[in-house]
Amino acid sequence: xxTGSILQNLCSGQLxxxxxxxGVVLIVPLFFVGGPDWSSTPLDRALWDLGHLIFFALATxxxxxxxxxxxxxxxLTVTLVVLAIGIAIELLQSGLARQEDWRDVLRNQMGTxxxxxxxxxxxxxxxxxxxxxxxALASLALVIFELGAxxxxxxxxxxxxxxxxxxxxxxxxxxxxxxRGPVTPSSLHSGASERTDGKSLEISLNTKLYxxxxxxxxxxxxxxxxxxxxxxxxxxxxxxIMNLRINDVAHEREAxxxxxxxxxxxxxxxxxNRFTLNLDDxxxxxxxxxxxxxxxxxxxxFVIRLPQPRTVYLTELRLD
Numbered sequence: 441x442x443t444g445s446i447l448q449n450l451c452s453g454q455l456x457x458x459x460x461x462x463g464v465v466l467i468v469p470l471f472f473v474g475g476p477d478w479s480s481t482p483l484d485r486a487l488w489d490l491g492h493l494i495f496f497a498l499a500t501x502x503x504x505x506x507x508x509x510x511x512x513x514x515x516l517t518v519t520l521v522v523l524a525i526g527i528a529i530e531l532l533q534s535g536l537a538r539q540e541d542w543r544d545v546l547r548n549q550m551g552t553x554x555x556x557x558x559x560x561x562x563x564x565x566x567x568x569x570x571x572x573x574x575x576a577l578a579s580l581a582l583v584i585f586e587l588g589a590x591x592x593x594x595x596x597x598x599x600x601x602x603x604x605x606x607x608x609x610x611x612x613x614x615x616x617x618x619x620r621g622p623v624t625p626s627s628l629h630s631g632a633s634e635r636t637d638g639k640s641l642e643i644s645l646n647t648k649l650y651x652x653x654x655x656x657x658x659x660x661x662x663x664x665x666x667x668x669x670x671x672x673x674x675x676x677x678x679x680x681i682m683n684l685r686i687n688d689v690a691h692e693r694e695a696x697x698x699x700x701x702x703x704x705x706x707x708x709x710x711x712x713n714r715f716t717l718n719l720d721d722x723x724x725x726x727x728x729x730x731x732x733x734x735x736x737x738x739x740x741x742f743v744i745r746l747p748q749p750r751t752v753y754l755t756e757l758r759l760d
Contacts, residue, residue: 453563456501457501457502457504460498460499460501460502461498461502463494463495463498463502464495464498464499464502467491467494467495467498468495470491471495471529471532471533472532472533479689479692479693479737481597481657481660482593482596482597482657483593483594483597486589486590486593486594487590489541489543489544489547489590490547490586490587490590492526492544492547492548492551493547493548493550493551493554493583493586494551495548495551496522496547496548496549496550496551496552497551497552497554497555498551499551499552500518500522500551500552500555500556501555501559505517505518505556506556506559506560514556515556518552518556519549519552519553522548522549522552523545523548523549525548526544526545526548526549527545529544530542530544530545547586550579550582550583550586551583553575553579553582554579554580554582554583556575556579557572557575557576557578557579557580558576558579558580560572561573561576596617596657600618600657600658600659601659601661603659604659604759605665605758605759605760606757606758607655607658607659607739607757607758607759608641608655608658608754608757610625610630610639610640610641610755611639612625613625615641617657618655618656618657618658619641619653619654619655619656619657620653620654620656621643621652621653621654622643622644622645622646622653623641623642623643623644623653624641624642624644625639625640625641625642626639626640626641626642626753627639627640628640628642628673628675628753629673629675629712629753629755630753630755640673640753640754640755641653641753641754641755642751642752642753643741643751643752643753643754644749644751645743645746645749645750645751645752646746646749647745647746647747647748647749648745649744649745650742650743650744651742651743651746652682652683652740652741652742652743653740653741653742654738654739654740654741654742655738655739655740655757656737656738658736658738658739659736660689660734660735660736660737661733661734661735661736662719662722662733662734662736662759663733663734665719665759665760666718666719666720666760667716667717667718667719667759667760668686668716668717668719668722668758668759668760669714669715669716669717669756669757669758669759669760670684670714670715670717670754670756670757670758671712671713671714671715671754671755671756671757672706672708672712672713672715672741672752672753672754672755673711673712673713673752673753673755674708674709674710674711674713674752675710675751675752675753676710676750676751677710678710679707679708679709679710680707680708680743680746680750681705681706681707681708681743681744682705682706682708682741682742682743682752683703683704683705683706683740683741683742683743683744684702684703684704684705684706684717684739684740684741685701685702685703685738685739685740685742686701686702686722686725686731686736686738686739686740687700687701687702687731687736687737687738688701688731688732688733688735688736688737689732689735689737690729690731690732690735691726691731691737692737692738695726699726699727700726700727700728700729701725701726701731702721702722702725702726702731703725704717708752712755714756716760719733719759739757741754
């Protein structure tokens, strides 16, 4: 094919349509194979979620429904078709033991609306109506909002990694973005440890079989450090035992057994309790392998069958 013909096809949109169709074919299997799982990081999930937007933008351009429909009929028909496809995808994913996310249905529409709104604006040889420009701006705003949400997650992950050797920044007002469990920011007993910015993390413990909190969103690469330091303040008049568990991603995706992670017990006496743990012990804790210290996934603090509810304050959590 001569260069002039290629340019002509490109200008007419035929080559772009072909490339969009190829992209659709390549992406379709990813809805059902691969992708993030429950142990993936928030950034992995956020970036993967953008694939829905990209796929349906490519699919809309590949099909080009404006060849048969115009105006409100185009928008209504395509929106309903994409809605049905999106619901079907989520139902199929749940049946394949994939983690469905119903927000993906909205992301699908965002990609479709972006192409429907901008195509007439970019291809029309005459001045487009104000309503067309308004739809284009609205669709772009939705996409920018979604990209911004992913950007916030990326910024948070950068902060988590750059704050090392601190594993948690106690100044956060919303600890549930990092921790799973009954945690609350507090200023009580924060003076018991250094570098907490006057803050501590309150962990509420109940009488269920297991009760505690898990740091799920943390810096994964612990290589180059020798020790884990943590401090816990027990405001009660008697001692009790708290369990500490640490595991890597391989633990969650494979064995997920007690002997495949690091486990230890911490005796919390009344007042401040400081603990220093050797990371070599963490590394060698799994019974049949070595823990991947470049991909630590979770750190949990929990109790077992407390006779009565208690509260404990985490005041330090860092690597050395």
